[in-house]
Amino acid sequence: MNLNTVEIKAFIPAKDFALAKAFYEAVGFTCKFSDREIAYFNRGDCSFLLQNFQPAAFPDEIMMHLLVENVDDWHRHLVRERITERFNVRMGEPRDQPWGMRDFELFDPSKVLWRIAQNI
Numbered sequence: 001m002n003l004n005t006v007e008i009k010a011f012i013p014a015k016d017f018a019l020a021k022a023f024y025e026a027v028g029f030t031c032k033f034s035d036r037e038i039a040y041f042n043r044g045d046c047s048f049l050l051q052n053f054q055p056a057a058f059p060d061e062i063m064m065h066l067l068v069e070n071v072d073d074w075h076r077h078l079v080r081e082r083i084t085e086r087f088n089v090r091m092g093e094p095r096d097q098p099w100g101m102r103d104f105e106l107f108d109p110s111k112v113l114w115r116i117a118q119n120i
Contacts, residue, residue, distance in 0.1 A: 007047065009047055009048050009049055010048045010049070010064060011048070011049045012048055012049065012050050012051065012064070012108075012110075012112055013054040013055065013062075013110060013112075014052060014053070014054065014109075016110070017036075017050070019109045020050055020108060020109050020110060021039055021050065023087045023089070023108055023109050024039075024050065026081050026086065026087070027081070027106075028043055028074075028077065029041040029043045030042055036052060037051065037052050038050065038051050038052065039052075048064070054110060061111065061113055062112045063113045063115065064112060064113070064115070066114055066115070066116045066117070067117055067118065067119070068116060068117070069118060070118060071102050071103060071104065071117055071118040072094055072102075074116050075091075075094050075104055078106065083106070087108075089107045089108060089109060090105070090106075090107045091104065091105065091106045091107070092105040092106075096120060100119060100120055101118065101119055102117065102118050102120050103115050103116060103117030103118070
């Protein structure tokens, strides 16, 4: 019996599909495939599927966690890209957390909350 896994991907809903695709490309993900309903994004070994759909009973907050090697470099990159101004989203400042990570929050245009973090 082989129960090895290959990967796990989240489906992230988008209120405005075109805006969300532009946001994730500006963040630094590569869109490897897209049609009118779904887009496949990746960066290195990390990937997710963006869907052109947001259910009526959409929860107020969906949270994703992205573990990176250098959270401060990621934050500087997003500031340089003017993510908050270009996409009218919120982003926090990096800070050390009591659970042994340094992280910051980034909301996407559909209010999906990303915690971008590194182990410390």
